[in-house]
Amino acid sequence: MDIHLVQGDITEQRVDAIVNAANSSLLGGGGVDGAIHRKGGPDILAECRQLRASTYGKGLPTGQAAATTAGRLPARWVIHTVGPVHSATEDRSDLLSSCFRESLRVADELKARSVAFPAVSTGVYHWPMDDAARIAVRTVRETSTSVREVRFVLFDADAYAAFEQAIGASDATD
Numbered sequence: 001m002d003i004h005l006v007q008g009d010i011t012e013q014r015v016d017a018i019v020n021a022a023n024s025s026l027l028g029g030g031g032v033d034g035a036i037h038r039k040g041g042p043d044i045l046a047e048c049r050q051l052r053a054s055t056y057g058k059g060l061p062t063g064q065a066a067a068t069t070a071g072r073l074p075a076r077w078v079i080h081t082v083g084p085v086h087s088a089t090e091d092r093s094d095l096l097s098s099c100f101r102e103s104l105r106v107a108d109e110l111k112a113r114s115v116a117f118p119a120v121s122t123g124v125y126h127w128p129m130d131d132a133a134r135i136a137v138r139t140v141r142e143t144s145t146s147v148r149e150v151r152f153v154l155f156d157a158d159a160y161a162a163f164e165q166a167i168g169a170s171d172a173t174d
């Protein structure tokens, strides 16, 4: 698997699937979620409502992932995952890891070969960027998948630098 870093907007990525940092309602929100629904148009929300009606009546649990098509976005699919809110008292890193693992599992079901991830949980959910980057990079490296390209799409230079460092650190321990 190739891992690439891009500084930019995930809604502009031309890949098989982009991952949305959603919340369990699947009904939209701010951050990446807001941008995806705004630019992707109403079809994504309609499919999210169907997912709720058919499978996730109580909401999509934290750490899990589910796909819709991508509406007007250049990607083919949106894989919605729910990151954990960061906690100073409880170690929730397994749940953050699970977001990446489960998103890649759903990508495999879709036969997606290229997947773009945002820095899940690092915005509204307050996960420290350096730690989130380490967890993200380590998890995608450790996951067995048919995905050939993972692209981390980072909104700003600090996030990009954190992922660059995480890739370097993880290389050194391979």
Ligand code: AR6
Residues within 6 Å of the ligand: 008, 009, 010, 011, 021, 022, 023, 028, 029, 030, 031, 032, 033, 034, 035, 083, 118, 119, 120, 121, 122, 123, 124, 125, 126, 127, 153, 154, 155, 156, 159
């Ligand atoms: N492309 C790439 N990265 C982005 C973009 C974008 N267009 N917009 C923001 N980011 P967040 P979370 C970065 O808050 O922490 C929503 O309301 C952002 O700078 O989107 O998992 C949901 O509905 C940050 O580094 O997701 C949930 O309620 C990262 O993406 C909640 O926020 C993630 O920030 C989820 O919170």
